[in-house]
Amino acid sequence: MGTCSLAVDIGASSGRLIAGYLQDGLLKLEEVHRFENKMVKKDGHFCWDIDALFQEIKMGIHKCGEKGLDPESIGIDTWAVDFVLLDENDQLLTNAVAYRDPRTDGMMEEVFNIISKERLYLETGIQFQKFNTIYQLYSIKKNNPELLEKAKSFLMLPDYFNYLLTGEKVNEYTNATSTQLVNAFTKKWDKDLLDQLGINKDMFLEIKPPNTELGTLKQDLAEEFGFDMKVLLPATHDTGSAVAAVPEVDDTIYISSGTWSLIGVENRFPICVTKALDYNFTNEGGIDYRYRFLKNIMGLWMIQEVKRNYDNQYSFPELVELADKASDFKSKVNVDDGRFLNPENMIEAIQLYCQETDQPIPETPGEVAKCVFDSLGDSYQNAINQIEEIYEKQFTKINVIGGGCKNEMLNQLIADKTNKKVFAGPVEATAIGNLISQLISVGKIDDIHRARNIVSQSFDLKIYTADKEEKVK
Known part of the structure; x- marks a missing residue:
């Protein structure tokens, strides 16, 4: 198969790495690696095991060599709304708490006491679900405010995996919009909303659109895999990639x-x-x-x-x-x-x-x-x-x-x-959308x-x- 692009598509119940390439004008796929994903209980919360997920990503990249694949690029997508916070030394301040965790119970109604439902919708255009990132962050603000004070980087899960691959920290646009904190018209973080909620706006990073080249692998990873490749931003929100297909x-x-x-x-x-x-x-x-x-x-x-x-x-x-x-x-x-x-x-x-x-x-x-x-x-x-x-x-x-x-x-x-x-x-629409974004990028x-x-x-x-x-x- 030779040169290809590599889509990492992680859903709430499973993940996969799928290689894709063009042949005679058609897109061809080859599954490289598939693995399970599930919530785990950690520190009293339902969480994602992001360390295990990153090891699965690395395992899939290693398998490329075994299969004779030569990926020139890689792109990662996952579900939306969930995130981690990093401190000034880029160390994790929080677990990757899952959206099904009850920590957001009642938080949406408390936010409405500060910002009206109508204003939130008019500015962000995002539907109201009790697990949206805005309510997860407000839960932290209410119960663990010191974490927000220490936070220097807000990374959604694909952003975090991209950081582990490249050392570069950005927030990708399609996933960022799911937070209910991005202005639907300016396409930037809505700092007025963040100020009103008392959430540290400095931890939010520059928003980059799909089809952006983030960088290449960190040197230690390139040496470990035996090759380097570009790390590209597809629509990192899995539904964004799926709809692209x-x-x-x-x-x-x-x-x-x-x-x-x-x-x-x-x-x-x-x-x-x-x-x-x-x-x-x-x-x-x-x-x-x-x-x-x-x-x-x-x-x-x-x-x-x-x-x-x-x-x-x-x-x-x-x-x-x-x-x-x-x-x-x-x-x-x-x-x-x-x-x-x-x-x-x-x-x-x-x-x-x-x-x-x-x-x-x-x-x-x-x-x-x-x-x-x-x-x-x-x-x-x-x-x-x-x-x-x-x-x-x-x-x-x-x-x-x-x-x-x-x-x-x-x-x-x-x-x-x-x-x-x-x-x-198509069945693998999310991986396909991820791949076509990469192929547009290159x-x-x-x-x-x-x-x-x-x-x-x-x-x-x-x-x-x-x-x-x-x-x-």
């Missing part, structure tokens, strides 16, 4: 389907209108300073937890098959109810919701899975209806990308509920328009319409 964005609603489901459209300007606030839509930064106008709703996290609660005795395809056999079961839950964010037992949380709402209680694995998938379908349909109301138009296509697009039952459910044509794929692809054309030619998609399915190139 949507083959066609005109007249298309995308669903980035994974642990979370992100449903929206791509825009050239933020939509900070009252109705968008009421429906809790966000305007996250995207590649080329485009905006991802979307709603972040519960995704496959629920079925991932159901699988774990059944001691992993059923695979995801088996749970889909069991759900299909439980076709007569009709109970549904509100997937965005706070009880499903991080319950001790997801199955029991679902059963209790059904009991409280006077619905039949799911007892079998098939009934539990059917309840989850039907409930997700309702949530998707509701979000799509809201998008069309805000835009005052009907969209004709839905493109499901990411690992969740392999769930044929859910794809068909979306097609049946919306009566729209549903395109499923001059091998002209721009995002050409990149999306390459994606559409390089990967097979499936089309689902009401009551039928077909395959398309």
